[in-house]
Amino acid sequence: MTKSKTPKKHPWRWFALFILIFLISAIFYVYPDIRDHIHYLDTRITDTFEKNRWAIPARVYARPLEITQGNTISLDELEYELQLASYSNTNDLPFKEGNYYRENNKIEIKTRPFTFLEGHQQSQHCLISFTKERRVAEIVDLETHEILDYLRFDPITIGSFLPENFEDRILIGREEIPDIFLQLLLAVEDQNFYNHYGISIKGISRAMLQNIRAGKTVAGGSTLTQQLVKNHFLSNERTFKRKLNEMIMSLLLEKKYTKHDILVAYCNEIFMGQDGKRAIHGFSLASQHYFNKDLKQLSIDQIAMLVGMVKGPSYYNPVLHPQRAKNRRDVVLKVARDKKLITEEQYNTACNMPVVLHEQIISGINAFPSFIDLVQRKLLLNYDRKKLTNDGLQIFTTLNPTTQRTATEAFQTTIQLLTQQYNIPSLEGAFLITDRNTGEILAMSGGKSPSVGSYNRCLDAKRQIGSLIKPAVYLTALQNGYSLTSPVSDTAVTITDTETGLQWQPKNYSGREHGQIYLYQGLEKSLNLATVHLGMQLGVHSVLNTLNKLGVEEEFQPYPSILLGSEEMTPITVLQMYQTIATGGFYTPLRAIREVLDNQNNIIQNNGIILEQRFKSEDMWLLQFALQRVVKQGTAKRLQQIIPTKFNIAGKTGTTNDNRDSWFAGYSGDKVGVVWLGNDNNTSTGLTGSSGAMVAWGKIFAKVSTTPVADHPPEGITYQTVRFSSDSRQMVQIPYINNGDLPVQRHHKKNTITEDLDNMINSFIEIFQ
Amino acid sequence: MHFKQIRTYFIAGCIIGLLMTGCAPHHYQRPEPTPSTSKRLRDTIPQTPSAPAQTPVISPSLRPLGSPNGYQKQAYKALQNKNYHLAESFLERAIRSQPNNCSLWYDLARVKYFQGDYHQSNQLSKKALRLARNNNERKYIKELISGSQYHLQ
Numbered sequence: 042m043t044k045s046k047t048p049k050k051h052p053w054r055w056f057a058l059f060i061l062i063f064l065i066s067a068i069f070y071v072y073p074d075i076r077d078h079i080h081y082l083d084t085r086i087t088d089t090f091e092k093n094r095w096a097i098p099a100r101v102y103a104r105p106l107e108i109t110q111g112n113t114i115s116l117d118e119l120e121y122e123l124q125l126a127s128y129s130n131t132n133d134l135p136f137k138e139g140n141y142y143r144e145n146n147k148i149e150i151k152t153r154p155f156t157f158l159e160g161h162q163q164s165q166h167c168l169i170s171f172t173k174e175r176r177v178a179e180i181v182d183l184e185t186h187e188i189l190d191y192l193r194f195d196p197i198t199i200g201s202f203l204p205e206n207f208e209d210r211i212l213i214g215r216e217e218i219p220d221i222f223l224q225l226l227l228a229v230e231d232q233n234f235y236n237h238y239g240i241s242i243k244g245i246s247r248a249m250l251q252n253i254r255a256g257k258t259v260a261g262g263s264t265l266t267q268q269l270v271k272n273h274f275l276s277n278e279r280t281f282k283r284k285l286n287e288m289i290m291s292l293l294l295e296k297k298y299t300k301h302d303i304l305v306a307y308c309n310e311i312f313m314g315q316d317g318k319r320a321i322h323g324f325s326l327a328s329q330h331y332f333n334k335d336l337k338q339l340s341i342d343q344i345a346m347l348v349g350m351v352k353g354p355s356y357y358n359p360v361l362h363p364q365r366a367k368n369r370r371d372v373v374l375k376v377a378r379d380k381k382l383i384t385e386e387q388y389n390t391a392c393n394m395p396v397v398l399h400e401q402i403i404s405g406i407n408a409f410p411s412f413i414d415l416v417q418r419k420l421l422l423n424y425d426r427k428k429l430t431n432d433g434l435q436i437f438t439t440l441n442p443t444t445q446r447t448a449t450e451a452f453q454t455t456i457q458l459l460t461q462q463y464n465i466p467s468l469e470g471a472f473l474i475t476d477r478n479t480g481e482i483l484a485m486s487g488g489k490s491p492s493v494g495s496y497n498r499c500l501d502a503k504r505q506i507g508s509l510i511k512p513a514v515y516l517t518a519l520q521n522g523y524s525l526t527s528p529v530s531d532t533a534v535t536i537t538d539t540e541t542g543l544q545w546q547p548k549n550y551s552g553r554e555h556g557q558i559y560l561y562q563g564l565e566k567s568l569n570l571a572t573v574h575l576g577m578q579l580g581v582h583s584v585l586n587t588l589n590k591l592g593v594e595e596e597f598q599p600y601p602s603i604l605l606g607s608e609e610m611t612p613i614t615v616l617q618m619y620q621t622i623a624t625g626g627f628y629t630p631l632r633a634i635r636e637v638l639d640n641q642n643n644i645i646q647n648n649g650i651i652l653e654q655r656f657k658s659e660d661m662w663l664l665q666f667a668l669q670r671v672v673k674q675g676t677a678k679r680l681q682q683i684i685p686t687k688f689n690i691a692g693k694t695g696t697t698n699d700n701r702d703s704w705f706a707g708y709s710g711d712k713v714g715v716v717w718l719g720n721d722n723n724t725s726t727g728l729t730g731s732s733g734a735m736v737a738w739g740k741i742f743a744k745v746s747t748t749p750v751a752d753h754p755p756e757g758i759t760y761q762t763v764r765f766s767s768d769s770r771q772m773v774q775i776p777y778i779n780n781g782d783l784p785v786q787r788h789h790k791k792n793t794i795t796e797d798l799d800n801m802i803n804s805f806i807e808i809f810q
Numbered sequence: 811m812h813f814k815q816i817r818t819y820f821i822a823g824c825i826i827g828l829l830m831t832g833c834a835p836h837h838y839q840r841p842e843p844t845p846s847t848s849k850r851l852r853d854t855i856p857q858t859p860s861a862p863a864q865t866p867v868i869s870p871s872l873r874p875l876g877s878p879n880g881y882q883k884q885a886y887k888a889l890q891n892k893n894y895h896l897a898e899s900f901l902e903r904a905i906r907s908q909p910n911n912c913s914l915w916y917d918l919a920r921v922k923y924f925q926g927d928y929h930q931s932n933q934l935s936k937k938a939l940r941l942a943r944n945n946n947e948r949k950y951i952k953e954l955i956s957g958s959q960y961h962l963q
Contacts, residue, residue: 109880109907159899190880191907478909479902627937647895650902650918652933658940711909755940 057246064242068285082290086297089274095309096204097212097433097640101416102196103409103440104481104635105157108169108177109191113746115175116148118443123150125408125442126197127333138164139338146171149183153335155195156642158437167192175746197442198329200413202420203319204430210322211329212433215305218324219337221382223304225348228380229373231265235300239266239291266291269307313347314354321354331359341383342391345373363396370396411471411487412440414497415613415633423646433640439481439633444712444745448474448484451744452716455737456489459718463727470718470734471498471612472741477713479650480620480629484745485613496721503609504702504719508567508676508730509695510588510606512622512664514576515564517587519660521579525667525775526763529563531555531571536601547573547605550696550729559763561667561775565675567694569605576604590655592617592628606695615706616715622664623691623708625752626656658755659778665691666776668707669750676731677705683739684709689750692738694730701725703733710748714738879904885917894925912941916951923958932958 068075106122108114120130123141128150132142141150151166167189170178180189203209227234233241245262263271270290275283294303312320313327321330324347328336332343339347349369350357359366371392378388416438420429428434452472460468473485487497496502518527532554536545547569549555554570555562563571576584581599588597597608610618613631621628629652637646668691671677676694684690692707703718703726716734720726726733759779765771881904888896901918908914919934935955942948 107903107907112907159896190883191903476906476909479906481906625940627933627940644895649898650905650934651930652937654933654936753943 056250057242060246060249061242064285064288068289071282071285079289079293082286083293083297085274086290086293090294090298090306094306095210095212096206096208096431098201098203098209099420099429099432099434099436100198100211101200101202101413101436101438103199103438103442105155105193105196105437107191107193108180110177110179110188112177113175113748114177114443116143116146116171118746119148119169121446122194122197122442124333126194127329127335127338129334129338136166137338139335146173146178152192153195156638157193158636158638158644158647162193162195165189165192196437199409199438199440199442200416202417202426202429204427206320207318208320208322209326210309211325212309213305213323213325213336215301217336218305218308219339219344221341222324222336222339222344222348223308224380224382225344225373225377226308226351227265228376228382229348230268230351234265234304237264237266237295239293239295240264240288263287264291265307266294266303269303269310270294272312273306273310311351312354313350314358340391340394341377341387342370342374342394345377345391346370346396349373359396367396409440409442409445410493410495411485411491411497411499412438412445412482412633413493414487415482415485415500418500419633420637434645435638435640435642437635437637439476439483439635441483444474445484445486447744447746448472448741449486451740452486452737453489455740456718459728459733459736465720465726465728467720467722468718468726468728469498469721470716470737471502472714472716472737473499473612473616474712474714474741474745475616475620475631477620477623477708477711478629480624480631481635482631482633483712498717499612501611502717502719502721503611504717504723505607505697506610506615507606507695507697507702507704508569509615509618509693509704509706510584510604510608511564511567511572512668512693513588513591513618514572514579514584514604515560515667516591516622516656516660516664517579517583518560518575519663520587520656521583523560524777525559525561525663527560528557529560529571530574531558531563531568532574534570534573534577536573536577545601547602561663561670564667564693565670567671567676573601573604577601588618590628591621592630606697612715612717615704615717616713619693619706619708619715620713621655622661622668623713624652625658625665625755626654626661628653628655659757662754662758663776663778665752668693672707677707677735679731680735680739683736684743687749688742688747690742691750692735694735696729696731699725700727700729703728703735704730705734705738707738708750709742710750712742712745712747714742716741879908881907882914882917885921889921889924892924894921897921898925910941912938912943912947912951915941916947916954919951919954919958923954928958928961932962 106119108119120141120143128139128141130143131140133140136142136149136151138151138153141148147168147170149166149168152164154164155162166183168181168183169192172178180192181187182189201209231241233244237244241262241264244264247262249262267287270287274290275287309323309325311324312322313324314321314330316330321327325336327347327350328334328339328343331347332339334343346359346366349366349372350359352369356362357366357369374383374388374391377383378385383391416436417429420436424434452470456468456470460466468489470489471485471487474483475481476483485499487499487501488495491497519525531549534547537543538545549569550567555568558568558571560575562568563575581601581603584604585597585599593610593614595608595610595614597603600607617631620631629650632648634646634648636644636648639645669689671694672680672690672692673686677692680690680692688709690707690709692705695704695706696702701719701723704716706715708714716738718726718728718733718737728734754776757779758776760774760776762772763775765773881900885897885900885904888894888900898918898921901914901921904911904914905918915934915938919931919938922928922931922934932955935951935958939948939951939955942951
């Protein structure tokens with residue numbers, strides 16, 4: 042007779058029963074008023090979980106990249122922006138959203154869907170071809186085979202405003218989490234997730250036994266629900282009371298919400314490491330932070346890495362401890378293989394993948410601190426800080442990452458060069474670039490190597506502007522009926538303060554006087570004496586009024602020294618002034634934010650293009666001509682050695698006393714820029730406007746994609762040929778306002794139109810002969 | 811007048827004539843203006859019943875001052891649906907890619923007009939006028955300017 046086999050009972054079953062009885066007794070012992078306590082915990086869960094689950098920091102986006110046929114953008118620039126936007130370069134099939142593949146002069150891209158102000162934009166699978174001249178030749182939709190007029194990409198995230206606890210996260214839904222991710226997570230962290238009611242007595246008992254046997258903590262018995270409760274509602278304190286609360290709340294959570302809700306909440310809540318002050322929460326942000334990819338784009342080894350990190354986000358941090366993280370990842374991969382979630386081949390391939398190091402990651406987050414600082418200051422004018430840190434606002438800005446990168450590189454290289462050349466190790470600087478027509482700020486840097494929280498010189502460094510003021514003086518003259526060839530005296534002048542009796546005797550930079558000159562030459566050569574004479578004739582108040590109309594809102598005392606730029610301004614104020622000049626007299630407020638949407642994609646703020654014509658186009662045309670002369674023949678002549686003459690750049694140099702400040706402000710066909718260089722302690726740098734800031738400006742504009750100034754004159758402008766001086770053979774074509782009442786021009790010989798025609802014909806005849 | 815001078819002026823005339831022929835602007839083939847009483851006009855221009863008979867009438871046509879680009883086409887669709895915010899957004903995107911295209915600024919000025927923002931309409935029209943290349947363009951832009959100015963008075 043054989044003994045019938047009885048199944049062997051695991052000792053933990055008895056142990057589990059004991060644990061259960063113990064827990065129930067403990068709950069009743071610790072909480073005699075258990076009903077009230079449960080009600081309290083239930084209310085807490087409902088309040089937090091339903092009403093205000095997480096503080097979602099406002100997310101700041103760069104301008105979305107849009108390409109149209111004929112656009113000037115190189116493949117490298119496009120690829121840089123794609124990498125910043127976490128696109129993956131791959132040829133693997135299926136070709137997913139967020140993938141691109143580059144070959145020769147073509148690039149295949151599958152864009153990601155995104156909700157803009159205009160509504161939801163679907164993903165598009167396109168092939169873009171480029172010409173050799175860095176232009177977009179064609180955009181073909183690979184699904185419809187249509188040629189597209191334009192293509193817009195989802196924008197790059199460039200920053201976020203963190204709440205007081207510095208938690209940052211990107212919220213995701215179930216559809217954004219790959220199945221394999223969840224399967225692996227559950228296999229490693231909570232195999233019985235779908236079978237328990239929030240706590241697993243079996244799991245706790247087993248873990249306790251294992252720990253008793255090992256003599257130390259080797260296993261945890263918490264379910265995913267318990268982990269969620271601990272992270273979301275409770276502290277990390279290791280007390281029995283906290284553990285009891287955790288269990289009760291887990292049961293309540295499971296009773297009130299579905300497994301699906303709990304799982305998604307877990308994926309958004311879980312702490313995944315620290316990035317300086319910033320706490321990385323949720324798998325989505327972790328995926329972006331560690332791999333610069335969306336969760337859906339992760340490979341199996343990367344999924345395993347993230348799942349493995351749950352056990353100890355700091356301990357298994359792949360940036361700080363790559364080998365440790367790799368070992369943990371391989372353990373997770375082994376679980377995946379054993380559970381048949383991946384094949385043996387996939388397992389072997391994944392185990393051989395190296396850990397991606399942090400240095401290899403390109404990300405837009407925190408890469409543009411000066412610009413983010415400006416955006417934050419603008420936002421705080423309209424929203425309180427809590428709204429920015431908690432309400433998940435979406436901030437669409439004007440930053441052009443490609444322009445920013447190119448300009449920053451050129452700026453830093455030039456500063457380095459000047460530092461060595463002039464031996465000024467403390468040299469600092471700032472630059473800003475805007476779109477000439479819309480006033481959108483495309484790039485800026487508040488220092489030679491700005492970082493988060495550092496001094497933003499673009500916004501805060503108030504410095505004397507020197508000769509950058511002069512266009513305001515000459516514009517005032519043009520508005521008052523002067524022409525570009527009106528005579529101006531460039532001779533010594535003494536101005537006495539009527540109240541104090543103090544005398545002011547300005548001098549030209551060269552120390553020389555030039556006698557009677559044409560008005561435009563005063564600006565072209567940046568002559569101080571001529572400018573002071575002119576300004577005093579017009580009145581300092583008039584010049585200040587012009588300055589105000591140009592967009593400078595600060596109030597200045599009407600001292601005569603204002604005429605030579607003794608007033609202090611920040612680079613951004615100077616830019617506003619030159620923006621109005623560049624747009625031909627249309628005041629356009631500088632913009633860093635295009636629109637703000639709430640987390641449901643409703644429009645909260647929409648900053649469209651705003652214009653106001655503050656000066657006559659004809660007057661501005663004359664001023665613009667004079668500013669182009671500054672670059673062609675004047676103080677910025679050397680700029681042509683950096684940027685070809687054909688770009689017709691217009692600009693002005695500025696230097697202050699003892700070479701403390703070096704400025705250049707100017708514009709090309711599509712961009713306006715300002716550069717300031719100097720020492721923070723206001724000591725001399727030895728740099729003039731043309732030897733310092735102008736060089737940096739030139740190097741920046743030579744590198745960024747830009748177009749020549751090719752404006753056509755407004756109605757009512759005629760050109761006449763003028764000799765420089767009575768004994769000069771050099772002729773200049775000067776624009777005049779054709780109002781039949783040209784001012785008297787005493788010191789030049791103005792040719793008649795007949796004479797001009799004769800000259801032209803003789804030239805033709807000479808050519809043909 | 812000497813023969814040499816006459817010859818000089820004759821050659822000059824020929825050269826200038828040739829140059830001017832080459833530089834002749836491309837003439838925009840604009841369709842006949844829609845009568846101000848058409849249904850389309852009533853649909854697209856905000857009605858001002860109290861306005862006197864001499865109220866300036868702006869061009870109701872949804873056609874651009876040149877051949878429309880992709881953004882402009884979208885803007886016109888939005889305009890037809892009276893979705894002015896959307897039209898504005900498309901036109902701003904168009905302006906970013908073609909800032910010197912006067913018809914885009916003109917269209918944006920019209921959108922502002924339809925929205926009742928006559929000040930911005932007026933300013934944007936002035937910008938369009940500054941960029942206009944021929945009298946035909948100027949004519950339509952000036953109509954819009956006088957339309958907005960009427961409301962601003």
